[in-house]
Amino acid sequence: MRISDYIGQAGGNLWKKKLRTFLTTSGVVIGVGALVCMFAFGQGIQRNITNQFKKLDLFNYISVFAGGRSNRPGESSDPDDHGGHRRRRMRDVQDVNHPGPQLNAQALERIRTIKGVEAVFPEMRFPAQIRLGSKEMFTLIQVLPAEACRSGLIKLRSGACYASDEPNELIISDTLLHRLNGPDPEAAPGTKIEVATLTLDFSLANLLRMAFSAGAQALPFTRETYAFTVVGVAGQIGFMGPLPLQSDVLIPPGAAARMRKLSLTSVWDLFAPAGGGANYSSVSVRVDSPQDVEPVQSQIEAMGFGTFALMDQLRHMRVGFLIMDMFLIAVGMIGITVASLGIVNTMVMSILERYREIGIMKAVGATDGDVQRIFLFESGAIGLLGGLFGLGLGWVVGLIINEVINTLMVRQGAPRMNYFSFPWWLCLGAIAFSILVSLVAGIYPTRRAARVDPVVALRHD
Amino acid sequence: MDVDGFIETKDLGKVYTFGAVQVAALRSVTLSVARGRLIGVTGASGSGKSTLVNLLGGLDRPSSGSIRVDGRLVSDLSKKELALYRRNTIGMIFQSFNLVNAYTALENVAFPLLFAGVAKKDRLQRAEELLRTVGLEARKDHRPTELSGGEQQRVAIARALVNQPQILLADEPTGNLDSKTSRQIVEILSDLNRHRGLTVVMISHEQALLREFADEVIRLHDGDVVDREVLRQKP
Ligand SMILES: Nc1ncnc2c1ncn2[C@@H]1O[C@H](COP(=O)(O)OP(=O)(O)OP(=O)(O)O)[C@@H](O)[C@H]1O
Ligand SMILES: [Mg+2]
Numbered sequence: 001m002r003i004s005d006y007i008g009q010a011g012g013n014l015w016k017k018k019l020r021t022f023l024t025t026s027g028v029v030i031g032v033g034a035l036v037c038m039f040a041f042g043q044g045i046q047r048n049i050t051n052q053f054k055k056l057d058l059f060n061y062i063s064v065f066a067g068g069r070s071n072r073p074g075e076s077s078d079p080d081d082h083g084g085h086r087r088r089r090m091r092d093v094q095d096v097n098h099p100g101p102q103l104n105a106q107a108l109e110r111i112r113t114i115k116g117v118e119a120v121f122p123e124m125r126f127p128a129q130i131r132l133g134s135k136e137m138f139t140l141i142q143v144l145p146a147e148a149c150r151s152g153l154i155k156l157r158s159g160a161c162y163a164s165d166e167p168n169e170l171i172i173s174d175t176l177l178h179r180l181n182g183p184d185p186e187a188a189p190g191t192k193i194e195v196a197t198l199t200l201d202f203s204l205a206n207l208l209r210m211a212f213s214a215g216a217q218a219l220p221f222t223r224e225t226y227a228f229t230v231v232g233v234a235g236q237i238g239f240m241g242p243l244p245l246q247s248d249v250l251i252p253p254g255a256a257a258r259m260r261k262l263s264l265t266s267v268w269d270l271f272a273p274a275g276g277g278a279n280y281s282s283v284s285v286r287v288d289s290p291q292d293v294e295p296v297q298s299q300i301e302a303m304g305f306g307t308f309a310l311m312d313q314l315r316h317m318r319v320g321f322l323i324m325d326m327f328l329i330a331v332g333m334i335g336i337t338v339a340s341l342g343i344v345n346t347m348v349m350s351i352l353e354r355y356r357e358i359g360i361m362k363a364v365g366a367t368d369g370d371v372q373r374i375f376l377f378e379s380g381a382i383g384l385l386g387g388l389f390g391l392g393l394g395w396v397v398g399l400i401i402n403e404v405i406n407t408l409m410v411r412q413g414a415p416r417m418n419y420f421s422f423p424w425w426l427c428l429g430a431i432a433f434s435i436l437v438s439l440v441a442g443i444y445p446t447r448r449a450a451r452v453d454p455v456v457a458l459r460h461d
Numbered sequence: 462m463d464v465d466g467f468i469e470t471k472d473l474g475k476v477y478t479f480g481a482v483q484v485a486a487l488r489s490v491t492l493s494v495a496r497g498r499l500i501g502v503t504g505a506s507g508s509g510k511s512t513l514v515n516l517l518g519g520l521d522r523p524s525s526g527s528i529r530v531d532g533r534l535v536s537d538l539s540k541k542e543l544a545l546y547r548r549n550t551i552g553m554i555f556q557s558f559n560l561v562n563a564y565t566a567l568e569n570v571a572f573p574l575l576f577a578g579v580a581k582k583d584r585l586q587r588a589e590e591l592l593r594t595v596g597l598e599a600r601k602d603h604r605p606t607e608l609s610g611g612e613q614q615r616v617a618i619a620r621a622l623v624n625q626p627q628i629l630l631a632d633e634p635t636g637n638l639d640s641k642t643s644r645q646i647v648e649i650l651s652d653l654n655r656h657r658g659l660t661v662v663m664i665s666h667e668q669a670l671l672r673e674f675a676d677e678v679i680r681l682h683d684g685d686v687v688d689r690e691v692l693r694q695k696p
Contacts, residue, residue, distance in 0.1 A: 005578075005581070357561050360572070363518070364572060365547045365576050368540060368541075454520045
């Protein structure tokens with residue numbers, strides 16, 4: 001038999017029993033619709049969460065700390081080490097007597113050569129004097145790439161992150177702003193702030209100047225001042241994000257690079273000659289793609305450093321997603337199961353009705369396979385129709401629910417978004433799954449059809 | 462009897478079992494039919510006529526003995542080969558016509574070609590030709606329920622011919638028809654036998670018709686051939 005004839009037969013037979021076809025297909029439509037809706041919702045939620053992170057590019061980052069401990073799942077051996085874990089490590093790092101390998105320029109170089117590593121940059125903090133009007137204060141400035149800033153790491157009370165890594169712009173904490181007698185956070189963006197740094201300067205000119213002056217100037221320090229503009233005011237800056245923020249002032253790396261400064265992230269820095277073997281408290285590693293995170297992480301850990309990657313967190317999240325998906329699918333499957341029983345019922349009915357016709361088919365030369373396939377195409381067609389319309393139904397219901405959720409959420413100040421996601425594979429998958437389920441439901445009835453004894457079926461009554 | 466029969470059965474037996482009861486529908490039938498003959502089969506109800514025809518047509522398998530058609534051992538064919546044998550070698554006609562009521566006359570005649578994998582256009586064309594040969598061209602779009610018994614049987618004959626079989630098996634084709642229509646149907650079968658060289662095996666209770674048209678008549682009783690009467694020899 002030709003494929004086109006199977007299709008024609010199936011179509012013709014379903015058309016002849018329009019009401020029954022409609023009812024059976026409706027069952028499938030509802031089942032598939034529910035499943036699609038559930039799944040699309042799960043997908044939408046996951047997409048929103050994952051996108052949030054992806055947009056920020058944070059999955060490509062690994063934070064490296066001196067010291068072998070890391071936060072990777074299943075590796076924490078110390079049961080008391082939960083809450084203060086990170087903080088404690090940060091202290092360990094700054095411990096001069098710390099026995100592990102040093103996170104210095106050579107280490108950075110070695111990390112840079114690991115396959116998959118795109119960039120390595122130290123997380124730098126340096127001391128500086130900042131002045132607003134007449135008020136001047138000493139603080140630690142932290143260098144934070146613009147994209148990391150935009151990652152949502154920082155709760156901005158006003159303003160925005162700096163647009164790129166280049167401008168002389170800074171973000172200041174509300175507490176420091178207050179202490180500087182600055183304007184209200186809302187009014188702060190645009191405020192000019194002067195940043196002054198001290199550098200160790202062993203240049204000949206400085207040494208000469210030192211030699212001919214006395215008193216306070218008798219140290220090899222140079223003071224440099226830079227003009228910055230406040231672009232944002234941060235609320236709490238703390239240990240919440242993936243990159244520890246411990247400073248009240250954040251500036252982009254480009255601006256930092258143009259500044260002459262003394263890195264003070266480690267006590268070692270004070271004693272190390274500039275550009276030499278300075279130690280960093282932590283280093284950010286950017287990898288080419290999230291897939292590289294795991295291998296790069298292992299290699300860095302093999303070097304004796306501790307690591308932290310948001311990717312690990314995502315892995316935990318994935319498990320959560322999976323459980324959510326399973327739950328949603330389980331609920332959606334109830335409809336499909338009921339629908340497939342409907343298909344079995346319809347097919348059994350159809351075959352009983354056409355018992356004699358099956359006998360005729362066989363008498364005129366149909367093989368068992370021909371007979372089975374004729375009926376399988378019928379149940380497959382119910383699946384196809386159910387899948388197509390079910391997808392449509394799921395989509396429409398999704399739209400409606402999305403509207404309802406959005407109306408409620410927007411009222412509470414949340415941004416509008418799509419809570420449902422219908423990726424192409426979900427659409428194709430839903431149809432394929434619907435057909436598959438229908439075919440499986442058709443197996444038993446169609447095998448019965450194939451086994452009909454023509455002699456019995458044709459015996460006149 | 463022909464030594465090299467076109468259809469040959471040897472000790473053909475069929476036992477039906479329901480539960481503990483066993484019914485021997487056929488006991489031991491040994492037959493030989495030459496190509497191109499019109500054979501009448503007669504006998505009391507329950508004597509095994511239909512069983513014999515169903516076995517010859519490959520609709521059923523014997524419990525014992527063998528069937529050979531044109532040298533091929535039909536009783537040894539696989540399920541699938543048997544379906545192909547029914548499709549290509551056999552045309553069957555039944556007392557109750559066995560047309561598909563949902564189809565038109567034309568679609569009924571074309572039905573077997575579906576399984577032969579013939580394209581739809583060719584199917585309908587061939588079916589129309591055959592409806593013309595049985596004189597029902599004008600009724601091609603009618604459904605069986607809109608046709609008289611005789612017309613239905615003519616549609617059934619056209620359907621039996623559509624795959625150009627070598628053997629026509631007719632199980633009481635006139636059983637549901639009046640005598641005038643019965644005669645018309647048997648005339649068509651006889652015509653096909655004489656002019657197309659089809660070997661015909663026809664079950665009938667109507668002795669007069671058998672005497673007039675059959676080349677020989679086989680009488681069954683209780684699952685055995687009890688009489689065989691040759692009425693005509695053919696060249
Ligand atoms: N599928 C079956 N299962 C059980 N017994 C059967 C079956 N088919 C036929 N028989 C039995 O086999 C015997 C022969 O039946 P068969 O139909 O061949 O008779 P027949 O000569 O065609 O009779 P009729 O003239 O009434 O059609 C009968 O006793 C019948 O009851
Ligand atoms: Mg009978």
